[in-house]
Structure formats: structure tokens, C-alpha cells
Amino acid sequence: xxxxxxxxxxxxxxxxxxxxxxxxxxxxxxxxxxxxxxxxxxxxxxxxxxxxxxxxxxxxxxxxxxxxxxxxxxxxxxxxxxxxxxxxxxxxxxxxxxxxxxxxxxxxxxxxxxxxxxxxxxxxxxxxxxxxxxxxxxxxxxxxxxxxxxxxxxxxxxxxxxxxxxxxxxxxxxxxxxxxxxxxxxxxxxxxxxxxxxxxxxxxxxxxxxxxxxxxxxxxxxxxxxxxxxxxxxxxxxxxxxxxxxxxxxxxxxxxxxxxxxxxxxxxxxxxxxxxxxxxxxxxxxxxxxxxxxxxxxxxxxxxxxxxxxxxxxxxxxxxxxxxxxxxxxxxxxxxxxxxx
Numbered sequence: 001x002x003x004x005x006x007x008x009x010x011x012x013x014x015x016x017x018x019x020x021x022x023x024x025x026x027x028x029x030x031x032x033x034x035x036x037x038x039x040x041x042x043x044x045x046x047x048x049x050x051x052x053x054x055x056x057x058x059x060x061x062x063x064x065x066x067x068x069x070x071x072x073x074x075x076x077x078x079x080x081x082x083x084x085x086x087x088x089x090x091x092x093x094x095x096x097x098x099x100x101x102x103x104x105x106x107x108x109x110x111x112x113x114x115x116x117x118x119x120x121x122x123x124x125x126x127x128x129x130x131x132x133x134x135x136x137x138x139x140x141x142x143x144x145x146x147x148x149x150x151x152x153x154x155x156x157x158x159x160x161x162x163x164x165x166x167x168x169x170x171x172x173x174x175x176x177x178x179x180x181x182x183x184x185x186x187x188x189x190x191x192x193x194x195x196x197x198x199x200x201x202x203x204x205x206x207x208x209x210x211x212x213x214x215x216x217x218x219x220x221x222x223x224x225x226x227x228x229x230x231x232x233x234x235x236x237x238x239x240x241x242x243x244x245x246x247x248x249x250x251x252x253x254x255x256x257x258x259x260x261x262x263x264x265x266x267x268x269x270x271x272x273x274x275x276x277x278x279x280x281x282x283x284x285x286x287x288x289x290x291x292x293x294x295x296x297x298x299x300x301x302x303x304x305x306x307x308x309x310x311x312x313x314x315x316x317x318x319x320x321x322x323x324x325x326x327x328x329x330x331x332x333x334x335x336x337x338x339x340x341x
Contacts (some may be wrong), residue, residue: 007256014253019269021246023276026102028239030281033098035225036232040209041216042098042239043091047202049240053248054195063195069186070196079193082171083200087208089167090201092160099157100150102277103285103293106270107146108161110296113303114139115169135303142296149288190251198244263304271297 033042057063069075096105114136120126147153188196215221225232254262274293278285 011253011256014249014256015265018246018249018253018265019272021242021249022269022273025239025242025246026097026106026273026277027280028235028242029094030097030102030277032225032232032235032239033094035227036216036222036236037098038209038213038216039091039094039098040205040213042236043087043094044202044205044209045217045236046090046240046243047087047198047205049237050198050244051202053241053244054198063191066188066192066195067186070188070192072186075186076196076200079196080200082193083197083204085167085171086197087201087204089164089171091205092164092167096157096160096164099154099160101152101281101283103274103283104146104150104152105157105161106274106277107293107296108143108158109165110267110270110300111139111143111162112165112169113300115165119169129306131306131309132303135299135306138295138299139303140299142292142294142299145292146289146296147292149286149292151284151286151289190254191248194247194251263307264301267297267300267304270300 029042033039036042054063058065093105093109096108117128117132117136121128147158209216219229222232222236223229227235250262250266253265257265274297277283
């Protein structure tokens with residue numbers, strides 16, 4: 001088997017795993033949140049499950065163990081703001097999933113590119129091309145249309161999903177700064193940065209969950225869900241495992257393909273998750289709701305294609321200068337004027 005064929009086969013397996021882990025996570029997470037309405041504890045369980053998987057992967061050498069400098073006090077201080085944002089973003093997503101249908105949460109989260117472009121314009125002075133702005137119009141319009149026709153609409157769920165968009169896009173901006181390193185910091189790849197953020201997020205979420213929601217991780221508390229204790233523990237474990245694995249696989253894919261390809265794959269993943277959740281939970285979907293969702297997702301796909309073409313034109317055949325904002329990052333955002341600090 002040729003090396004290209006092996007790489008294609010590996011990518012196929014990774015994409016299949018990415019989608020499968022997402023589907024299982026969203027279905028089980030929704031079930032857990034309905035029976036156990038404590039989003040802070042559910043978020044904490046997910047991060048703690050990630051810590052167990054990280055320890056296993058590092059211990060078995062499935063993933064390269066980071067250098068000791070990664071865990072230095074100075075480096076952890078640099079990653080801590082990212083971990084706080086990571087915690088807040090996942091918490092808001094869980095709050096939304098607990099209040100509205102999975103399909104509606106993911107329709108709202110399709111607006112992530114809009115917030116990415118907006119924040120880069122407001123805080124980084126990066127001007128998007130007219131084509132990028134035009135591609136984002138159906139994203140905003142589609143989400144608005146789907147929201148008006150959503151049977152499970154709830155302002156808390158809607159606001160939490162929008163809040164997660166805001167938080168995650170601010171995390172992406174900060175991530176670029178951290179990934180670039182600094183004179184005293186340590187450079188980290190995507191997977192190492194994600195692992196360190198997960199470890200710190202677990203430390204942050206544990207006292208926060210207890211402080212806000214009380215102690216809800218005892219057998220007696222879990223038993224109040226209505227599920228047998230063993231079954232509830234199994235559902236929580238599956239949710240935590242798939243939560244970490246789908247993000248881990250996402251970063252593995254990003255190391256193999258361009259950000260544009262990853263963005264298109266993420267758009268398809270959202271379609272798959274929305275469709276599978278509607279079929280599994282049998283959520284009522286009106287024609288207007290379906291049309292709005294399709295328009296929003298089509299806009300996301302168009303955005304990724306326009307951003308790719310705009311980035312290709314702006315490259316001028318030149319290679320990346322190696323700064324924090326690479327040519328690939330400029331392509332995926334469509335922010336051709338973005339400059340390194």
C-alpha cells in the first residue's frame with residue numbers, strides 16, 4: 001500500500017471517529033443533563049474523564065509526552081487564561097444542551113465564523129473581504145429563521161449557546177498567541193496545549209461546581225437522576241470519554257490537513273450531529289426550522305470556500321513568514337490584513 005493511500009485511509013478513520021464520538025457525546029450528554037440537571041458537575045466530569053485519558057495516553061506513549069518545561073509555573077500561568085475560557089465555553093454549551101434541543105444548540109453554534117470575523121475586526125483590526133461578509137449573511141439569517149421556528153426555544157439555552165460562540169472564538173485568538181510562544185514561554189503543539197488546558201480546566205471546575213451547585217457527585221446524588229446508579233455512572237463515563245476523544249481526534253486531523261479542509265469537515269460534522277440527534281430524540285422540526293438550519297450551514301460552507309479563495313489570492317505565491325498568524329490561519333478566517341504583533 002502506497003504512503004498516500006495509507007494517509008488517505010488514516011484520515012478516513014480519523015474523520016469517522018470524529019463524527020462518531022460527536023454523535024455519541026451529544027446524545028449521551030443530553031440524556032445525562034435531562035436526568036441530572038447540574039451543568040457545572042457535568043462539565044467537571046467531562047474534564048476529569050479527559051484527565052484520565054490523557055494520563056493513559058501519556059503513560060502508554062500513544063501520544064508524545066510533553067517536556068517538563070510545559071508544566072513550569074510560568075508556562076502554566078500563560079495557559080491558565082485559556083483554560084478558564086475553555087471551561088466557560090464548555091459550561092455554556094452544556095447549559096444550552098440542558099435547556100434546548102441538541103439540533104438547535106448546534107444550529108446556533110454554526111455562527112462561530114461570524115464571531116471569529118467580528119472579534120478579529122474589533123480587536124485585531126483585521127478587515128474581512130466583502131465576499132466573506134456576504135457569505136456570513138446566510139449564517140446569521142439562517143440562525144434567526146431557525147430560532148423563530150424552534151419548538152424548544154428557551155432564552156437561557158439560546159443565550160448560553162451564543163455565549164459559547166463568543167467564548168470559544170476569544171479562546172482561538174488567545175490560542176494563537178500561546179502557540180507562538182514568547183521569549184520565556186514554551187512552544188506547544190495543538191494536542192499538548194489542549195491536554196494542558198484540560199488538566200487546568202478540571203482543577204478550575206471542581207471547586208466551582210461544589211461552590212455553585214453543592215456536592216452532587218456522591219452515589220446518593222447520582223441516584224436522584226432516576227437511572228440505576230450503575231447505569232448513570234456508565235452514561236457519565238461515556239459522556240466524559242467521548243467529550244475528550246472527539247476534541248483530541250479533531251486536533252489530530254488538524255495536524256494532517258489544512259484549516260480549510262478541517263473547517264469543511266467541521267461543517268459536515270455539524271450536519272451529521274444535527275440529523276442524528278433529530279432522528280434519535282424525534283424532535284419536531286418545522287419546515288421553517290429546517291430551512292433556517294440548512295441556510296445557516298450552507299453559509300458556513302460558503303464562508304470556508306470564500307475564505308480559502310481570498311487567502312489564496314492574498315498569498316501572492318509567498319510562503320508563510322512563520323509568525324503567530326500563518327497563511328493558513330489567514331485563509332480560514334478570510335482576514336487577509338491580519339498582522340503579527
